[in-house]
Amino acid sequence: MNFHKIALTTLAGLLLASCGGNNNSLSSRGDLVEEPIEKSTQSISQLDSVTSENGLQVLTGPAICDVRVLQINYQTPGAQPGEMSNASAALFVPNGTDPACQGPLPLVAFARATNLEKARTNAMDLSDPTAMLLMTFFASQGYAVVATDYLGYALSSYPYHPYTHADTEASTVIDSIRAARNAAPSLGLTLNGKVMLSGYSQGGHAAMATHRAIERDYADEFNLVAAAHLAGAYQVSQSLIDGVENPILGVQYFVPFQITAWQKVYGDVYDTASDVFNVPYDGFIEELFPVVHYPADLTQLPAVATVPAEARDEIFKADYLEDLATNPDNGTTIAAKKQDLLGWDPIAPTKLCSGSADPVVRFSLHAQAAYDDFRSRGGDNVSLVDVNSTIEALHGDVLTNDPATYYKNYHSSYEAPLCTWEARKFFDQYK
Structure with a gap:
């Protein structure tokens, strides 16, 4: 048994309506x-x-x-x-x-x-x-x-x-x-x-x-x-910097999930998704995670068996990766340091x-x-x-x-x- 596998359960019911902010104290x-x-x-x-x-x-x-x-x-x-x-x-x-x-x-x-x-x-x-x-x-x-x-x-x-x-x-x-x-x-x-x-x-x-x-x-x-x-x-910040040279298994899932989540939290991680992600991923990656139609929607990304470096290069823009590795003022790095x-x-x-x-x-x-x-x-x-x-x-x-x-x-x-x-x-x- 895989003790930490991505669950294969199906969507069990409708989610409640989004509450964003509400009147609860x-x-x-x-x-x-x-x-x-x-x-x-x-x-x-x-x-x-x-x-x-x-x-x-x-x-x-x-x-x-x-x-x-x-x-x-x-x-x-x-x-x-x-x-x-x-x-x-x-x-x-x-x-x-x-x-x-x-x-x-x-x-x-x-x-x-x-x-x-x-x-x-x-x-x-x-x-x-x-x-x-x-x-x-x-x-x-x-x-x-x-x-x-x-x-x-x-x-x-x-x-x-x-x-x-x-x-x-x-x-x-x-x-x-x-x-x-x-x-x-x-x-x-x-x-x-x-x-x-x-x-x-x-x-x-x-x-x-x-x-x-x-x-x-x-x-x-x-x-x-x-x-x-x-x-x-x-x-977390060191993981991302290290990951430019040594990408982890699942880089095509975990790292975009992090970056797009921090963008939603802070609003200033990047200007547009196309600053970070290659076409066609820049068109849908911000709304992909967590996945509603699982696992079908994941087929839009490089397969899990893809060599991590190849998956990294397929998803991310080369100039973004270079900046992430070398620029301490990179927006992703600043957001990541808040999680250390x-x-x-x-x-x-x-x-x-x-x-x-x-x-x-x-x-x-x-x-x-x-x-x-x-x-x-x-x-x-x-x-x-x-x-x-x-x-x-x-x-x-x-x-x-x-x-x-x-x-x-x-x-x-x-x-x-x-x-x-x-x-x-x-x-x-x-x-």
Whole structure:
């Protein structure tokens, strides 16, 4: 199973009308828009069957609790000052007779990896990679979990997703915690007040942005006891500059998504799309992500199997790439620097996890750089785990016989469960 694949679900229903800005006060952040929606219950036997089939039970352990899967819809700010909208989230609630399932329970707030499908929700069953990891590693072991879908996805009425935008990632995760607390009484869920943060890939960036915001602005509201940031891009600006020479797998999706999102947030990243993108992409790229007609609309872009450098050159103008690599006043670079997450000091115990051969989120640019930055100012509460040796031990035959497949799967499949395991072991010390 691909633990971080682009979901193949179809559009489940009409999105709510765009609310842009409305009359809701910022004081309503985290308020529920409607009653929680019960989606399913995954039994202990179902959970154990999946972890046995995928060889994960050695990491997860046998399930202790059934898991109720609910969808919540809550109020949260948009990207512009004073703007309110809504976002949805999955709420995974342990259920069963074992005392570990009954509470009071700690709450894990989890931010998911990049997904290109607008209808995508975390409130899924065990067939979904993200939902499966959250249920088997956390909820089945006595953690309540809330996992935001972000602005612009699933039930959110927001007209776009502010991709890799630190401020709205943080506000959306923070308000998911509030929403989970608001939903808890009607669900018979008793929380112990302890909050833990985690996320993978884009979610690693979102979780770290949330961590910084909570300790800076909301320390009196949230008892943040631990954080585990997994394979996230913490130096976004350096990623883009490095990506000119070393484009990542999926450059034709992720980088245009970032740039066009920042243009919608800030309005001054570029003058026109044709300043950045080649014909015909300049004519539709600004409205493509996240994708409504998935996966059909992605056929307008170079195929996922395209060599990254060739995909980069097909999408982007050569003079734009040169300016991005060399000009510190490039509009994209200025916007990207606002998303960088170094230069602050975590208070809660913090674990960083990544793999040093990750071809998508480079270890040295992100996990290692963040660790070195935090430790340089005495951050002895921050640890770093490199899971590369375990990945090689488990999948070395693929590396030997089919290196292209190995590196294609590294970030999307091999790394995610191992870093989730590191997060669970870490959180077990503080629950």
